Amino acid sequence: MASIHLQNIVKRYGAFTGVQHMSLDIQDEEFLVLLGPSGCGKTTTMRMIAGLETPTEGNIVIGGEVVNEIDARDRDVAMVFQGYALYPNMSIYENIRFPLRMRGVPAAEHDRRIRQAADMVELGSFLDRKPGALSGGQRQRVALARALVNEPRVLLLDEPLGALDLKLREAMQDELKALQQRLGITFVFVTHDQHEALSMADSLAVFNEGRIAQIGTPEDIYARPRTRFVADFVGSSNVLPPDVTRALGGPAHWASLRPESLRLTFGGPVTGTVTALRYLGAGSRVSVQIAGAELAAFVPAGQPLPEPGASVGLGFDMAALHVMEGA
Amino acid sequence: MASVRKTRGESLLLRYIVLGSWAAVCLLPILWFLTVGFRPRTEIITPQPIYWPNWSLDAWYLLTSDWPIAQYLRNSVLAVAGSVVIDLILAIPAAYALSRYEFKGREDIGFYILSTRMMAPAIVAVPIFFLFRNMGLLDTVWALMLIYAAINLSLVTWIIRSYMLDIPKELEDAARTDGAGDLTILREIIVPACLPGIITAAVIAAIFAINEFLFTLLIASTSKAYTMSVALANFTGGSDGVIYNAIALVSFLAFVPILILVILIQKHLSRGLTMGAVKG
Amino acid sequence: MMTQVPASGTEGAAYAAPDRPSPPLRRRSPALRKAFPYLLVAPALAYLLVITLYPGIFAIYQSLFVVKFNSWDWAGIDNYTRLMKDREFWAALGNTAIIGGLSLALQTGIALAIAYFAYRDPLIRGWRIIFLMPMLFMPSAVAFIWKLAFNDGRVISDLLMRVGIVDGNVDWLAHIWLARFTLIVADVWQWTPFLFIIFVAALQGQDQEIEEAARLDGASWPRIFWNISLPMMRPIIVVAITLRGIDITTMFTNVYIMTQGSPGGATETMSFFIYRQGFRMFNFGYASAASVLMLVMTVIIAQTVVKRAFHSGKK
Numbered sequence: 001m002a003s004i005h006l007q008n009i010v011k012r013y014g015a016f017t018g019v020q021h022m023s024l025d026i027q028d029e030e031f032l033v034l035l036g037p038s039g040c041g042k043t044t045t046m047r048m049i050a051g052l053e054t055p056t057e058g059n060i061v062i063g064g065e066v067v068n069e070i071d072a073r074d075r076d077v078a079m080v081f082q083g084y085a086l087y088p089n090m091s092i093y094e095n096i097r098f099p100l101r102m103r104g105v106p107a108a109e110h111d112r113r114i115r116q117a118a119d120m121v122e123l124g125s126f127l128d129r130k131p132g133a134l135s136g137g138q139r140q141r142v143a144l145a146r147a148l149v150n151e152p153r154v155l156l157l158d159e160p161l162g163a164l165d166l167k168l169r170e171a172m173q174d175e176l177k178a179l180q181q182r183l184g185i186t187f188v189f190v191t192h193d194q195h196e197a198l199s200m201a202d203s204l205a206v207f208n209e210g211r212i213a214q215i216g217t218p219e220d221i222y223a224r225p226r227t228r229f230v231a232d233f234v235g236s237s238n239v240l241p242p243d244v245t246r247a248l249g250g251p252a253h254w255a256s257l258r259p260e261s262l263r264l265t266f267g268g269p270v271t272g273t274v275t276a277l278r279y280l281g282a283g284s285r286v287s288v289q290i291a292g293a294e295l296a297a298f299v300p301a302g303q304p305l306p307e308p309g310a311s312v313g314l315g316f317d318m319a320a321l322h323v324m325e326g327a
Numbered sequence: 328m329a330s331v332r333k334t335r336g337e338s339l340l341l342r343y344i345v346l347g348s349w350a351a352v353c354l355l356p357i358l359w360f361l362t363v364g365f366r367p368r369t370e371i372i373t374p375q376p377i378y379w380p381n382w383s384l385d386a387w388y389l390l391t392s393d394w395p396i397a398q399y400l401r402n403s404v405l406a407v408a409g410s411v412v413i414d415l416i417l418a419i420p421a422a423y424a425l426s427r428y429e430f431k432g433r434e435d436i437g438f439y440i441l442s443t444r445m446m447a448p449a450i451v452a453v454p455i456f457f458l459f460r461n462m463g464l465l466d467t468v469w470a471l472m473l474i475y476a477a478i479n480l481s482l483v484t485w486i487i488r489s490y491m492l493d494i495p496k497e498l499e500d501a502a503r504t505d506g507a508g509d510l511t512i513l514r515e516i517i518v519p520a521c522l523p524g525i526i527t528a529a530v531i532a533a534i535f536a537i538n539e540f541l542f543t544l545l546i547a548s549t550s551k552a553y554t555m556s557v558a559l560a561n562f563t564g565g566s567d568g569v570i571y572n573a574i575a576l577v578s579f580l581a582f583v584p585i586l587i588l589v590i591l592i593q594k595h596l597s598r599g600l601t602m603g604a605v606k607g
Numbered sequence: 608m609m610t611q612v613p614a615s616g617t618e619g620a621a622y623a624a625p626d627r628p629s630p631p632l633r634r635r636s637p638a639l640r641k642a643f644p645y646l647l648v649a650p651a652l653a654y655l656l657v658i659t660l661y662p663g664i665f666a667i668y669q670s671l672f673v674v675k676f677n678s679w680d681w682a683g684i685d686n687y688t689r690l691m692k693d694r695e696f697w698a699a700l701g702n703t704a705i706i707g708g709l710s711l712a713l714q715t716g717i718a719l720a721i722a723y724f725a726y727r728d729p730l731i732r733g734w735r736i737i738f739l740m741p742m743l744f745m746p747s748a749v750a751f752i753w754k755l756a757f758n759d760g761r762v763i764s765d766l767l768m769r770v771g772i773v774d775g776n777v778d779w780l781a782h783i784w785l786a787r788f789t790l791i792v793a794d795v796w797q798w799t800p801f802l803f804i805i806f807v808a809a810l811q812g813q814d815q816e817i818e819e820a821a822r823l824d825g826a827s828w829p830r831i832f833w834n835i836s837l838p839m840m841r842p843i844i845v846v847a848i849t850l851r852g853i854d855i856t857t858m859f860t861n862v863y864i865m866t867q868g869s870p871g872g873a874t875e876t877m878s879f880f881i882y883r884q885g886f887r888m889f890n891f892g893y894a895s896a897a898s899v900l901m902l903v904m905t906v907i908i909a910q911t912v913v914k915r916a917f918h919s920g921k922k
Contacts, residue, residue, distance in 0.1 A: 052500050065632060071640075072503040074633045085501035089519035098515075102506030146505070156504075338828065342724040349721050350737045356796070357740060359762070360752050371755070376762045417651040424647035436648055441917065442909040443655050447857035449878035450898045450905065453669070453885045454662030477658035480651060509643060538745050540860040541878070545886065559747045560864065571755050578748030585743045590736065597808030604846040604917060605805055606812065 002063050002153030002186050003028045004049060009058035011044055011210075018044045019055075020210040027203075031180050031187045035197040036207030037233065042190050045207075046156050049188060051075045063153060073102070078152035082159045084143040086131035092118075092142050093127040099150045117149040120179070137168050144176075148183070155180075157189045161196065173200055194234050198222065206230050222258075226325055231256035238262075238295045245323065247291035248316075254324045259285060261320035262297035264306065268313030274306045288312060364575030371571045386572035394558070395550050396577070402547075403554040403581075406468050407536040410475030411483075411529050417476075418484040419525070423513050425484070426491035427499065437488070441602070444481040448541045456545050466548045474542045479532035482602055486531070489603020490524025491517060527595040530588045537581060555581050663902060670896035675889065686896035696897060698872050699880035706787050706876065707855040710794045715848060717795065718802035723832050725803075726810040735807065742800040750864035753793040758865075783873035786866050790874055793861050798851060805847040809840040842916075849916040853908075877901055 004026040011019040019041040026032050034042040047053040048060060051072030059066050067075055078099070086095050096114045105113070118127060121141040131139055140160060147155055157176075161169045177200050180187045191197050197204055198218045205215040206229075214226045225231035228239045238257045240248065245255040248270060264286065272290030283300040297314065299305060306312050359378070363371060366380030390396045424430070425437045455474065456465075464470040494517060502512045518525065543557040553561065559577055562570040589596065597605050670686050672679040690696050725734045741749065756762045757779045764777045779785045813836060821831045837844075859878040862868060868875035868883070875883070881901070885894030 047500075050500075050504050052503065067632065069634055069637065070632050071635055072500075073506045073508055074635070075504075076632075077504060079501065079504040081497045081501055083495065083497050085495070085497040087498065087502070087516055087520075089522075098502070098507075099505040102502075102511065150506075342728065345724045346721060346728065346734055349717070350734070352796070353737055353741055353800075356752055356756065357744075360755075363755065372759050374761075376760055376765045417654055420647040421651035424644040428644035428647075430641075430644040433644070436652060438914060438917075440651065440655060442906075442913065443659050445853050445905055445909045445913060446659060447878055447901060447905065449857065449859060449881040450666070450902050451659065451662035452881065453891055453894050453898060454665035455658070456885075457665065457669075457891075458661065474658075477654065480655060484651060534743070538747075540747050540863070541882070544863075556745045556747050559745065559751065569751070569754070569759060571751065571759070574748065574751050578744055578751070581748070582744055586740070589739065589743060593732075593735070596739075597805045600801060601805055601843070601846050601850065605808055605843050 004154060004186065004188070005059075005061040006045070006049070007059040007061065009045070009048065009055045009060065011041070011048065011053065012056045018210055019048075022058075022210070022212055024205060024212060024215070026186060026188060028186055029184045031177065031189065031200060031202040033189045033191060033197045033201035033204050034207060035191060035194060035201075035204060035234070036213075037192060040207040041210040042192075042205075042207045043158055046079075046158055046188060046190050049154070050077050050079050050156050076150075076152055077154045077156060078147035078150060079156040079158065080140075080143045080147045080160045082162055084131075084139045084160075084163075086139055086142055086146075088131055090130075091127065092123070092129055092131065092134070095131065095142055096127075096146045096149050099146060103150055105150070113149055114145075117145040120148065121145045121175075136163055137172070140164065140172065144179075148185075152185065154186045154188065157187065159191055160189075162191075162193075169196070176200065198234070204234075206234060208233075224322055225256050228254060228256075228324065231322075231324065236296065238293075240293065240295075240321075244291050244293045245321070248321065249318065250321050251323055256322045256324060257295070257316065257320060259296045259298040261316050262295065263315040264288075264297055264299060265313035265315040268315055270315075271311055271313045274308050274310045274312055277305060277308060286312075288314060290314060360575050361579060363571050364579060366572060368570070368572060372568070386570075386576045389570065389573050390576060394562075394573070396558075398550050399553050399555050399558040400580075402468050402471070402552055403537060403556070406471035406475060406554060407533050409468075409472035410479065410536050411532050413472065413476035414479050414483040414532055415525065415529060417480060418487055418528070419518065420513070421484050422487035422491055423517060426488045427496075427517070437485075440481045440484050442481075443477075444485075444602070448478070448539075452541060452545055455542065459546060465546060466552045467546075468552050470546045471539075471543060471552060471554065474546065475532075475536035475539055478539060478542075479535055482535070483528040483532050485602035486528035486599050487521060487524050489598065489606075490521035490527075492603075494520045523592075523595055527592050527599040530592050531596075531599045533588070534585055537585065663899075666895040666898045666902065669892055670899050672892045674891040679892075682892060686893050687900075689893065690896055690900065695872055695875070696880060699875045699877050702787070702872075702874060703856055703858070703876045703878075706790055706794075706874070707852070707858065709787075710791045710798075711848065711852055711855055713791065713795050714799045714802055714851065715844075717799050718806055721799075722803050722806035722810055726807045727828075731807070731811075735804065738803050739800045741797045744797065746797065746860040747864060749793055749797045750861045753789060753796070753861075754865045757789045757792075780866060780869055783870060786870055786874045789865060790858075790861050793865065794855065794858065798854075801851060802847050805843065806840070809843040810836060813839055845916045849913055853913070 004024075006022055006024040009019055009022045010017065022041070022045065024045070034045060036042045044053060048055050049062070051067065051070060051074075055068060060068055062075065062077070087098065090098065093114060096117055097110055100110050100113060114127075118124065121144045123138070123141045123145055126134060126138060126142075131142065134142065143160070161172050164172060173196060176187075176189075189200060201218050203215065204218050204221050206213045206221060208229045214221055214230045221230060222235055225234060225237070231237040231239050236259060238259065240255045240257060242252040242254060246252045248257075270290060272288040272295070274286055275289050275294065276287040278285045278287075281301075283298055284305055286297045286299055286306065288295050288297060295314065362378075362380055364386055365382050365384065366377070367383040367385045370377045370380045421440070425433060459465050459470045464473075498516055498520065499512055502516045507515065537554075538556060540556055540560075543554055544560065547553050547557055555577060559574050562573045562577075592599070669679075671682060671684070673682045673685070721738065725731055725738075728734060744752070761776055763779075764773065767773045767777070768775070777785065779789050817835060817839075818831060821835055826834070857878050858876045859882065862874055862876050862879045863882070866874040868879055877897070881894050881897050884890045884897060
């Protein structure tokens with residue numbers, strides 16, 4: 001019912017094209033994450049869904065209706081903004097109440113629904129305060145409550161956790177995921193953080209230069225990136241040019257090989273020289289010069305590490321060598 | 328180390344000499360003029376200036392008995408307050424459009440509004456005089472209200488525009504997705520968020536309106552429309568010569584409320600005076 | 608991709624959003640949306656057009672007539688040719704430039720100097736209020752203060768005699784430059800605060816780190832001010848001087864109250880010239896012709912100096 005379809009969307013700003021012929025289907029009750037570097041068109045796409053931008057070409061269909069001409073205020077789509085966008089002159093209570101007033105919800109229902117939304121995000125005792133008196137995490141919860149109070153069909157979240165510190169961010173990721181599953185609302189979540197994207201998404205769309213480079217489940221995208229860009233951007237990867245792929249026993253094509261799929265061996269079919277070591281906490285990353293390329297291997301903590309300059313072999317499962325369709 | 332300390336000390340002395348003397352330049356004429364307000368007429372224009380007068384409330388009695396000072400005050404307040412209200416009603420929507428919408432001709436319209444500030448009152452004095460005469464508005468407070476509003480409209484628009492530009496776009500987007508229309512956003516989000524700018528604009532407009540002289544001189548010809556500013560010029564009447572003690576008293580009556588208003592908006596004053604070009 | 612998660616718990620049930628019927632979507636007129644910003648500026652614009660464009664056209668029209676009370680006689684460009692030959696008109700133009708220019712230069716210099724000394728001072732809030740005060744008097748009151756101090760009350764002469772600079776009462780209205788001097792003093796006294804307030808704000812608003820870096824490099828305060836602060840606040844100085852300059856060229860109140868243009872028209876400004884021609888001599892057509900010329904000059908200045916000043920001010 002609240003599925004969203006983007007059909008061949010183009011967005012131009014003067015000579016610059018922000019989104020190029022994009023089609024995207026978002027299922028009802030799905031948690032879709034739009035992932036990409038800054039300027040890739042993911043936020044523009046989200047703003048077009050919200051109605052804050054109008055596509056230059058193509059159609060946006062929400063719940064079976066073309067909404068190109070419908071103002072943001074009439075779309076029944078809620079949004080959580082990067083900077084939270086709480087109204088500074090209103091109390092938290094009034095902030096959450098604002099969408100109810102705007103959408104003509106009977107006043108008698110306001111209090112109940114505000115408290116319900118506040119409880120849902122565990123906001124309890126701050127309702128009388130002004131946004132300025134709240135911490136980042138609390139503001140985040142207010143923004144969520146305000147977006148949810150009207151029971152929207154679709155919730156858009158534009159890098160909502162970007163301003164929080166790491167610990168709080170991870171806690172909020174779990175909460176958001178649980179909330180979405182409980183409410184059954186379609187979530188569209190924009191982020192440039194690949195860890196966040198992988199851990200939260202039902203479905204993940206990787207954006208690059210105004211196009212969707214790949215869309216699929218997080219597992220699918222991590223294991224089988226279609227292009228060099230996706231392999232490189234989602235997780236870290238050794239992106240192998242065709243000649244290196246062949247030297248490692250694959251076809252003469254671009255391929256991706258995750259560092260954690262590589263094992264250091266003594267001798268073996270493929271040997272190289274260790275050029276650098278980097279300690280990562282849970283293990284170390286070892287750079288090995290091999291077949292004219294530099295490959296990174298992940299060595300879990302506790303296993304022996306070679307010295308720089310040492311000669312080592314590399315072992316891997318042939319299945320881990322993912323040959324990419326795209327270039 | 329010693330030399331550093333020495334230059335510091337010297338520059339401090341110089342600093343306080345400079346600042347102290349300018350403070351004296353500012354304050355002494357004001358204090359002296361205050362004494363003028365409280366001395367009898369016989370001690371004002373004398374062959375030898377009298378610096379320490381015999382205090383008297385002559386001017387006060389003169390003002391309250393011979394001059395309809397309450398009427399002047401009422402005219403001033405009415406014309407000034409009315410003009411500020413007109414300005415805000417016209418300027419807030421205009422500033423909203425200029426600061427938060429993209430539309431063809433925006434820059435030109437904005438600059439045209441700004442440029443009306445550059446026009447010398449004398450340029451339009453003759454036509455405005457005829458305009459108000461034909462409308463039968465000469466010598467009324469309404470004419471003053473309209474003309475003060477016109478003088479300050481550019482300033483008020485630009486100050487408010489500058490403050491509106493500072494409001495994050497996100498706030499507006501949020502209100503839009505929450506279901507608010509353009510006018511609701513203006514009323515409920517933008518106006519409260521730039522209230523300091525609106526107040527600053529109103530205070531500065533009020534001060535300029537209180538001070539306005541040329542138009543008031545042309546439009547007001549009886550105490551029906553005389554304001555404080557022009558009433559002063561009237562204490563130069565006839566055989567008495569200039570009645571300085573009354574003038575001094577009246578100017579302090581206007582000065583004190585203005586001083587209080589300005590202290591209240593002190594933080595925003597530089598931004599207001601430059602029509603938003605300087606962010607204090 | 609769909610994730611099948613059964614809605615569980617009471618909250619989930621209350622928020623079963625997808626089950627409610629979606630209201631029909633409202634469509635709004637795109638034409639209205641496009642016109643909306645114009646509708647917002649229209650009232651202000653209309654008001655200003657009436658108060659500037661109408662007088663402009665009226666002045667141009669009236670300047671082509673000789674107007675005596677209610678009789679208008681066609682004069683063609685006579686008023687303009689007469690103006691071009693009118694020594695008083697050129698004198699008024701010259702006086703406006705001389706008095707305005709000197710006054711503006713003095714104000715700028717003094718304001719910069721006291722701003723330089725004041726902005727780092729711990730008592731800046733107090734200084735600011737004191738230095739602001741002259742600006743908060745009604746201009747007509749200020750004119751009377753100085754009229755009394757110079758002319759009627761002889762206070763300035765007396766003070767100068769006491770320190771031995773002059774040895775008799777000075778008649779300030781008797782000499783061209785003395786009369787101009789009194790106008791300049793009154794203007795400088797009242798309006799230096801305007802520039803001071805802006806300069807101090809600019810100095811306080813500058814990046815502290817740059818100053819600190821310069822201090823660590825061993826630069827003295829005067830050097831920092833001259834070589835770093837001044838160049839950085841140049842756009843602000845330009846805006847402030849432009850605004851003040853515009854106001855100075857419209858100088859009227861002080862002339863009206865203090866000198867009435869004497870001696871011999873040496874202190875008559877453009878504004879006073881127009882006022883005198885129109886409302887003292889009732890040469891309305893002639894006054895309008897002068898207004899039109901002044902308007903042309905204003906438009907030229909606005910289009911060049913002011914436009915640039917405000918663009919650089921915005922950075």
